[in-house]
Amino acid sequence: MEISGDYTFKAPVEKVWAILMNSEALKNSLPGCEKFEEIGPDSYDMTMKVGVGPIKGTYTGRISMADKDELKHYKLLVSGQGSAGFLNGEGLFDLTSKGPEETVVNYKGRANVGGTLAGLGARMLAPVAKKMGNDFFKSMDKQLQAETESV
Amino acid sequence: MLTANPTGYVGSRIKRREDPRLVTGNGNFTDDLTPVGTVYLHMLRSPYAHAKIGSINTAAAKAMPGVLAVFTGEDLKKDLAGPIPGVPYGTVQTVPAYYPIATDKVRFVGNIVAAVVAETRGQARDAAEAIEVQYDVLPVVLDMEKAVKDGSPLLHDEIANNICTEIELGNDVTEAFNTAEVTVEHRFVNQRLVPNALENRVALAEFHQGDESVTLTVTSQNPHILRTLLSGEIGIAEHKIRVVAPDVGGGFGSKIATYAEEVIACIASRKVKKPVKWTETRSESFVATIHGRDNIDYIRMSATKDGKITGLDITAYANMGAYMSLLGPTVPVLCGVIVPGPYAIPNVHFKAICVYTNTTPTDAYRGAGRPEATYMLERTMNMMAEKLGMDPMELRRKNFIQPDQFPYFNIVALNYDSGNYEAAMDKALEIFGYNEMRKTQEEARKNGKYIGIGQSTYVEVCGLGPGSGMTISRGYDCAVVRAELTGKVTVFTGVAPHGQGQETTFAQIVADEFNVPIEDVTIKHGDTEMTPYGMGTYGSRGTAVGGGALMLAIGSVKDKAKKIAAFQMEANEEDIVFEGGKFSVKGASGGKSISFQEVCLKAYIDPKMAPVIEPGLEATRYFEPGNFVYPFGTHLAAVEVDAETGNVKILKYVCVDDCGKQLNPMIVEGQIHGGLTQGIAQALYEEAVYDDNGQLVSGTLMDYALPTAAELPHYTLDHTVTPTTVNPLGVKGIGEAGTIASTPVIVNAVVDALKPLGVKDIQMPLRPEKVWKIIHNGASANGSAGADASVVEQHFGEDNK
Numbered sequence: 001m002e003i004s005g006d007y008t009f010k011a012p013v014e015k016v017w018a019i020l021m022n023s024e025a026l027k028n029s030l031p032g033c034e035k036f037e038e039i040g041p042d043s044y045d046m047t048m049k050v051g052v053g054p055i056k057g058t059y060t061g062r063i064s065m066a067d068k069d070e071l072k073h074y075k076l077l078v079s080g081q082g083s084a085g086f087l088n089g090e091g092l093f094d095l096t097s098k099g100p101e102e103t104v105v106n107y108k109g110r111a112n113v114g115g116t117l118a119g120l121g122a123r124m125l126a127p128v129a130k131k132m133g134n135d136f137f138k139s140m141d142k143q144l145q146a147e148t149e150s151v
Numbered sequence: 152m153l154t155a156n157p158t159g160y161v162g163s164r165i166k167r168r169e170d171p172r173l174v175t176g177n178g179n180f181t182d183d184l185t186p187v188g189t190v191y192l193h194m195l196r197s198p199y200a201h202a203k204i205g206s207i208n209t210a211a212a213k214a215m216p217g218v219l220a221v222f223t224g225e226d227l228k229k230d231l232a233g234p235i236p237g238v239p240y241g242t243v244q245t246v247p248a249y250y251p252i253a254t255d256k257v258r259f260v261g262n263i264v265a266a267v268v269a270e271t272r273g274q275a276r277d278a279a280e281a282i283e284v285q286y287d288v289l290p291v292v293l294d295m296e297k298a299v300k301d302g303s304p305l306l307h308d309e310i311a312n313n314i315c316t317e318i319e320l321g322n323d324v325t326e327a328f329n330t331a332e333v334t335v336e337h338r339f340v341n342q343r344l345v346p347n348a349l350e351n352r353v354a355l356a357e358f359h360q361g362d363e364s365v366t367l368t369v370t371s372q373n374p375h376i377l378r379t380l381l382s383g384e385i386g387i388a389e390h391k392i393r394v395v396a397p398d399v400g401g402g403f404g405s406k407i408a409t410y411a412e413e414v415i416a417c418i419a420s421r422k423v424k425k426p427v428k429w430t431e432t433r434s435e436s437f438v439a440t441i442h443g444r445d446n447i448d449y450i451r452m453s454a455t456k457d458g459k460i461t462g463l464d465i466t467a468y469a470n471m472g473a474y475m476s477l478l479g480p481t482v483p484v485l486c487g488v489i490v491p492g493p494y495a496i497p498n499v500h501f502k503a504i505c506v507y508t509n510t511t512p513t514d515a516y517r518g519a520g521r522p523e524a525t526y527m528l529e530r531t532m533n534m535m536a537e538k539l540g541m542d543p544m545e546l547r548r549k550n551f552i553q554p555d556q557f558p559y560f561n562i563v564a565l566n567y568d569s570g571n572y573e574a575a576m577d578k579a580l581e582i583f584g585y586n587e588m589r590k591t592q593e594e595a596r597k598n599g600k601y602i603g604i605g606q607s608t609y610v611e612v613c614g615l616g617p618g619s620g621m622t623i624s625r626g627y628d629c630a631v632v633r634a635e636l637t638g639k640v641t642v643f644t645g646v647a648p649h650g651q652g653q654e655t656t657f658a659q660i661v662a663d664e665f666n667v668p669i670e671d672v673t674i675k676h677g678d679t680e681m682t683p684y685g686m687g688t689y690g691s692r693g694t695a696v697g698g699g700a701l702m703l704a705i706g707s708v709k710d711k712a713k714k715i716a717a718f719q720m721e722a723n724e725e726d727i728v729f730e731g732g733k734f735s736v737k738g739a740s741g742g743k744s745i746s747f748q749e750v751c752l753k754a755y756i757d758p759k760m761a762p763v764i765e766p767g768l769e770a771t772r773y774f775e776p777g778n779f780v781y782p783f784g785t786h787l788a789a790v791e792v793d794a795e796t797g798n799v800k801i802l803k804y805v806c807v808d809d810c811g812k813q814l815n816p817m818i819v820e821g822q823i824h825g826g827l828t829q830g831i832a833q834a835l836y837e838e839a840v841y842d843d844n845g846q847l848v849s850g851t852l853m854d855y856a857l858p859t860a861a862e863l864p865h866y867t868l869d870h871t872v873t874p875t876t877v878n879p880l881g882v883k884g885i886g887e888a889g890t891i892a893s894t895p896v897i898v899n900a901v902v903d904a905l906k907p908l909g910v911k912d913i914q915m916p917l918r919p920e921k922v923w924k925i926i927h928n929g930a931s932a933n934g935s936a937g938a939d940a941s942v943v944e945q946h947f948g949e950d951n952k
Contacts, residue, residue: 058280083280085198112844115198115260119850120434 001122003129004108007137011144013097016105017071019144020093029139030063031132042066048080050087052121052128057084071095085115091133107133152879153702153812157731158666160659164817165669169654178398181353181368182430189355190219192416192429193275195265195282196438197257200509200845201292201304204253204264205285212267212281217274219423221282222266222415224254230418232386235409237475238623240484241318241505247307249474249512251384251411257286258306258473259511260846261438263411268419268427291845295447295468295506296942306473306507315471315505316480320487320563324453327462327498331453335534336947338934339527340914343445343470343839345855346516350400351431352440356416360424364391365417371396371677372406372647373687378679380409380477385417396677399649403829404515405440406649407689408477412439437850442839443516445470446483447938448527449946458539458549462498465490465527466946469505472512479513480505481623485520485612488564492528493572493610493783494550499562509845515689517829518890521611529607529895533902534911543899544580547608548573565612567781568877571809575871576608579785579807582869588789588803596907601792602802603904605896607785613884614695614780614877615686627775628692629683630700632661632708634768636755638748639671642704645685646697647677651886652818653693657701659814660880664705665747666732683771691782691884694814695877699774702879707770712750715768718760719745719753780875780883784808786892790900797923799835799901801864806892809871810885819885820868826889827866832858833890834897838916856916 009016019025023044027036032049039045042065049058061080068074076091089111096104113125121128153161172178209221228250235249252263265282269275290304297303298313306313328334348370355368365387371377374394382389399406412429420427431439446469453462469483483503491499536543551572552559559567588604595602616626629645640661646653654674662669675681686692709729716734717724726737735744745753753760754768786806790799806823813819836856840849849855874881894915901917902910910925912934935943 060283081198081284081286083195083276083282114200114844114846115196116434116850117198118842118844118846118848119260119437122846122848122850123854 001111001113001125001129002109003126003133005130005133006104006106007134009103009105009141009144010101011103011148012100013071013095013103015144015148016095016103019140019147020074025140025143028143029136031135052117053124055084055117055121057082057117059087085113085117087117088112105137109133152881153660154664158663160662160669161814163659163815165655165659165815167652167655167818168658169652173398180350180398180400181355181370184355184368184397185428186357186426189426189428190268190270190423191272191275192412192419192427193267193272193279194263194412194435195267195279195284197253197260197262197264199257199286199288200260201289201306202257202286203289204255204257205287207265208283209265211283212278215274215278215281217270218267218278219270220268220419221278222252222419224250224252224264227252227415227418228254230422231384231414233383235411235414235474236380236383237477237479238481239316239475240480240622241316243316243480244310244314246475247310251414256289259438259509261511262473266415266419268423291509293508293510293841293845295470295508296939298506298508299504306509310507313507315475315507318480318484318487318503318505319501321500322498322562324462324464324498324500328451328453328464331461332456333535333538334451334453335531335538336449336451337531337534337912338938338943339448339450339530340934341444341446341448341523341526342833342915343513344443344516344833344837345437345839346403346405346440346443347857348401348403348405351433351436352406352410352412353428353430354413354416355426355428356420357426358417358420358424362391363387364393365420366393366395367413367417368395368397369413370399370406372399372402372649372689374647374677374679375645375684376687377409381413381417384409384414394679396647399647399677402649403517404443404519404689408441408514434851437855438511438847441476441514442472442511443513444523444833445513446523448523450527450531452531452535454535454539456539458541458546460494460496460535460550463491463496464500465502467501467503467523469503470510470513471505471507472510473507474512476512476514478515482513482515482520486524489521489610489612490524490528491561491563492525493552493570493608495552495556495559496550496562501563510841511847517826518887519690521887521891522830522833522894525607525609525891526895529609530898530912533606533899543606544576544585547606548576566778567610568778569873569875570610570781570783571871571873572608572610572783575783575807575809576785578869578871579787579805582807582867583787583803583805585787601794601904603790603792603900603902603906605788605790605898605900605903607892607896607899609786609892610781610783611888611891612779612781613691613887614776615690615692617778618775625775626686626696627773628686628697628700629771629773630697630704631682631771632701632704632769634708634712634751634754636752638667638751640665640667640673642672642674642701643681644674644676644697644701645682646693647685647687648693649688651688651693651822652815653697656694656814656818657698660698660701661705667747683773691886694880694882695780695884696774696776698880698882699776699878700772703772703774704770707772708768711768711770712747714764715750715754715760716745718764774878776877778877780811780877782808782810782883782885782888784888784892786896788896788900790897790904792901792904792922794926797919797921797926799917799919799922801831801897803867804864805867807869807871808885808888809873809883810888811872811875811883812881813870814880814882822885823868823889824866826887827893828858828863830890830893831863831897834894834915834917836862836916836918
């Protein structure tokens with residue numbers, strides 16, 4: 001399954017990059033994240049609670065960042081496994097500055113799922129993934145604004 | 152033979168006696184039963200189609216509330232006497248060990264990796280989620296034609312080229328093809344189906360500490376066979392096992408095999424010392440219950456220019472799934488033995504290559520092999536007719552085995568006992584209005600409409616099975632007929648009806664034979680403690696074989712009743728006649744007689760008989776037929792294909808079936824309706840689809856298209872009666888006929904409709920999207936589309952890649 005989209009931040013690219021790289025912000029932006037432990041540079045063990053239609057499950061796995069090109073590009077790798085199946089995915093993020101107060105992030109993701117998640121959830125997976133992507137950026141945006149306000 | 156009695160139940164449209172109970176929620180299904188103290192079993196299943204199990208950590212699960220036991224494959228193996236058995240046939244290399252819980256590797260999505268027993272279903276599920284399994288993912292093999300090639304990943308290290316077995320039947324056809332005037336050849340895909348019985352599988356195991364026995368209440372089509380197999384799996388001797396199949400909500404073959412969950416439930420009950428229940432969910436059922444079909448068939452047919460078929464040569468790839476299910480390799484045998492159909496073909500060769508892949512194991516599904524045979528044969532008949540420029544029905548007529556040729560040996564394996572194929576065909580043609588429909592079709596074509604006519608003239612083999620002639624076991628069934636003290640009759644049958652209606656048809660027979668009201672008769676089934684060894688219900692055998700046993704037992708009861716009547720009337724036993732419910736003395740005037748009910752009473756209480764006649768009035772008999780039975784018929788359909796949507800609408804469906812004597816036409820019709828629906832659904836809708844990783848993506852009833860009444864036409868049913876002498880009732884099977892005959896009818900009709908566009912074949916299912924693409928993108932869909940060219944070349948030669 002593949003998803004793609006974009007999100008526009010009303011903020012300079014440096015600030016957007018900083019928040020996307022912030023592990024605390026990452027933790028807060030992962031939907032249903034329950035456990036989040038750093039196990040190495042840019043690599044975390046995590047537990048996420050995710051519902052895809054009727055398939056609600058807890059997934060234990062790892063999230064890591066790679067191929068970082070500062071202010072421009074990075075890759076997010078996710079793998080998780082739970083009783084409802086497994087999910088392996090990677091997302092490519094490209095940042096483009098559209099001016100001092102606007103940054104567009106283009107994202108492209110690919111995921112493999114298995115088990116009940118694939119059998120029952122395949123149909124519902126794309127919209128759920130799209131929504132999760134959107135929620136992720138909204139949360140990042142919110143944290144970015146909160147940070148700006150507190151400064 | 153049946154007695155003609157004024158009660159007249161046999162042959163009447165008696166409403167099914169089981170239905171009021173079933174439709175008012177008063178049925179007694181396994182999941183309705185919850186003995187005091189029942190705990191629940193939940194399976195953790197592999198999400199991967201092929202992987203090594205690295206490690207399993209059950210510590211967290213074991214510590215969770217309500218959890219009584221957690222089993223991994225290794226844990227269970229300690230309590231296991233043997234793996235889940237499959238019956239080998241042909242050149243089997245070795246039967247791979249199919250452990251109820253996987254030990255080293257998982258080989259399909261749904262393979263069990265751990266099992267949890269807890270006080271509630273919820274607790275068991277939650278705990279299963281807490282089990283950590285580390286998998287090392289392995290490459291997946293799904294395509295049979297690739298799986299058999301050197302270098303393909305192996306499912307079982309000990310099994311070369313993933314070939315489970317090869318089965319070869321028939322004679323040498325080389326000469327027939329060398330001298331053939333006309334040949335056709337084609338590759339057909341008979342897609343994988345999911346049986347989807349209304350009731351999912353359920354197992355309730357109760358281990359009894361006192362005598363170390365176990366009772367398994369379970370959704371089974373064959374309790375006795377299951378008991379024998381279970382004994383070998385759990386290591387409890389057969390006489391300490393009771394298997395009960397109460398009301399069972401459909402099976403279609405999916406409840407014949409012995410399954411992992413039943414074994415785990417028994418072992419778990421022994422361990423936790425409580426009743427253990429497992430109830431399959433629908434989504435579990437999609438991956439955990441056997442699938443059906445999934446064949447790739449390479450067929451060649453040779454004929455003379457004037458349309459005499461001279462040879463048939465078939466290589467069938469049959470997908471076994473990841474392990475050998477009980478009858479996995481038997482299904483292609485059932486295909487091979489009937490592959491010449493109703494035609495007198497002198498040279499027939501059939502080879503099946505049974506292949507392991509990373510998919511759910513396959514086994515018998517309504518028709519089991521015979522739908523595959525009929526599909527490829529009846530599609531090829533139409534291709535041959537097209538090539539010869541003959542009408543498809545004329546080609547069939549020309550090649551039918553003639554009534555005076557019976558008994559007819561079909562070259563492959565079978566002796567057809569009786570048949571009159573042309574009579575059924577002519578009746579069907581007339582009811583259908585075949586010639587008029589051809590005119591309608593012609594008119595429609597002028598108006599740019601796509602109307603097509605489809606045909607199938609089939610013969611099937613059922614009533615499993617004869618005493619000798621089957622490879623696995625002798626085939627028989629049993630009945631206990633007990634005339635009670637008060638003149639009521641209780642029958643215990645060894646068959647295990649789960650929708651076939653024998654509680655009604657068997658009662659009709661008993662009521663007629665003893666001349667008692669049908670209300671005075673009860674038919675009981677499905678409990679290994681009720682009857683001697685019974686073979687169960689599958690292969691359209693319930694009435695043909697179980698009914699035979701019933702007739703023999705009735706005969707024995709009548710014999711003893713005559714002895715009692717003779718004693719009571721002080722006459723000779725040989726002079727006693729039973730007519731109109733009364734025993735009387737032949738030729739004696741004065742009308743001295745004694746009723747059936749009086750005989751029953753005397754049998755149990757009359758002290759005068761004490762020294763002379765043993766008390767009681769009952770008999771236990773087995774019936775073992777000398778042959779299979781061979782129902783046949785002609786099915787015809789007219790369809791219209793909507794060029795704008797690709798939708799196929801069935802305008803007319805006519806079938807004339809011959810199942811011998813009909814005991815209850817309403818039940819016969821119900822069986823045909825269900826069969827037709829499942830066969831039509833294969834042609835148009837149903838398909839189990841795996842993605843490249845072996846994930847079943849059509850794993851819900853939202854994604855797997857079962858037909859509803861809205862998609863189906865009114866069926867026009869008729870019949871001919873060609874009696875068989877194979878069993879005392881003169882009946883043949885009817886449970887599978889509809890499924891066996893109908894699939895090619897629909898595809899033949901759609902291909903005929905699209906003939907003006909040059910369409911020769913479309914792979915099933917003929918979903919609107921596929922048909923639309925063919926209409927709009929041209930007729931590219933041939934049977935070998937998407938297949939490995941080298942494999943096609945291997946079977947058909949280089950010209951046909």
